[in-house]
Amino acid sequence: MILRYLITGGCLIGAVCAFSASAADGDWSYISATDGVCASVAQIRAPEADRLDAAHSALPEGCDSEALYYGIGLAADPIKARQCAYVEMAHEKDSQLMGYSGSHMLMTIYANGVGAKQDLPFALHLACVSSFAPAEQAGRVAHLNAIRQGESHGTFSFCDDASAGLTGGFCEAHRARIKAAEEENRVNAFASRLPASAQKQFRVLRNAQASWAKARADKEVDLSGTLRAAFVIQEQQLQRKDFGDMLARLEHPPLPRLGQTQLETANRRMGDDLALLAGKANLGGTTIDPAGIGEAQRAFLAYRKAWGDFAVVAYPHWGRSWVEAWVTMKRADMLDYLLRLSRQ
Template sequence: MKALRPHLTALFFLPPFLAFANPQTAWEDACGHAKNLELPAQDRPDTKTLPMLKDCDSEALYYGIGQAADYQQAKACAYSELGKEESPFQGASILMMVYANGKGANRDYGLAIKLACAVDGAPAENEGRIGHLQQLRQQGPGTTDFDICDDITSGMMMGLCTAHNDRIEQVARTENWAALTRAWSQEEKNAFSLLEKSARQFFQARSGNEIDQSGTARTAFVIAADASLQDDLLSSLAAFEKGRLPSFTDQQFAAADAKLNAVYKKIQTDKGFSWGTVSKDGIKSTQRQWLKYRDAWVSFGKVKYPNVSAGSWKTFWTEKRTKMLEDFLQ
């Protein structure tokens, strides 16, 4: 199986480029100097090509999401999106990276700066991004490609970049799931389909009800929580397929269940409970979905791993759930 891509991390560490300019050369001045640069006519799609780009996806074409990257097509598609962007991964942003990285067109930092100035963003992001491009122009390309997510500072853009990264990760997950289940019988696949449905309901409840959404980075945290659960399900099943199956006694399940109930009760009876937007009712609702998810594992296990006891499955997933709830007591 292909390794999953790591999640975006440390998106709020401010880049060193924020101090690139003195008061006489602010990022607005850099935009002023670049605004009269002309985008190359030869790079634009002609009138015959434009209709064929109506439903193109420059993000997928540039990053190779679900397909091989095609920088020439990404460039053409991005040009067709100019002025109609609905996300920061279209139009000007994609062209900014095309010219900054010399992928699909000749490298041109001046044009990259011009396009960066057209990308809507927080002032600190604009300053960092344009400063980053100025530094690349002065020092030459780095060891990694310039990316729109390199210099973000706002919670909103953190969420958008996390969603973008998750879109890439989802392709890897799909490939891994296909490889993992390819040899399964139809009965096993049908049983797993029911487990997946229950998993999705629990994951949505967990990320929606048990993640503090009071900050501007709430979207990123919700997406990251859901992705973490998906990855845990995938890695757990991969381990089971290699023979590393849970094996617990009825006494161990009783102890794990008692611990879970104690933690849950402590949360529900805590008069001072405060966890941002997370509420006791939200945790209660999520707990109900988790119980269905745990029992779905028992049903699936009977089909796929008949030698594993129901108590073993319950113990394995109960211990994971307990760790989730214990976070609310920190």
């Protein structure tokens, strides 16, 4: 599994972590230094011309400021994103002030001046009242204040200053959402080129793939630690990308030269690994256990069968065994890794 987040000095790699060195040395003055900035913007309110009477408005259909701003699955419309974010903010609770909430989207919109005229004091006000963790809030406020003072340039993002593991999960979900939309477009394009005779079986395959990706992420990813949500999302995205890559390969022969012999070999590897894993109480101190692996394995077998059934219809000159060998080899590699993990 590809781990895009690594903890280093209390920060997530890729975040704006200029404040982490002080914290590592036990100097937390950078947090109190932002108090004056927050006090200076405490009474700042949204620009009157941009406000909507949203306090008593129900969320309209399609109101998703994150999707509208970043163009996730639809054309980007920053102005509609701003209008939607005000409605979302009016309905927010404290438990919803993490990730790409209405408040955080408005912070982004006014920081960048995209969808509204740039208003850094209001963006700072939102950072002061809506950020999740104290250190993360301090980093975000310092970052926005540096933009206001002309000391920092470039596009602002809520995830620039993510330092809490929980926020890391939201940020990974945001990235995965963008990637998922791209993958969905790729799969839809592939489906549109299939003959009518293969459409039904391809829908079955897509559903089986989604179930397999979820089972793999839920049952075979370590859920200890604050970044567990990010790792689960990463694994689902990894499986989604692998599926898209396989479909792309189908349209660009030659395909892997596989058949019954390779399938039997991969089946033996898979069976041997499963037998060894069944005797493990846990895997290297992780939350992964034999029962969870068994659940994921059942989802994989359904996925493999769906691949074979699809190949018989769409690629009869190759048949079932070549594609089942292909996915079984991938599965055996996953189990090999879990077995190594169990020996640590």
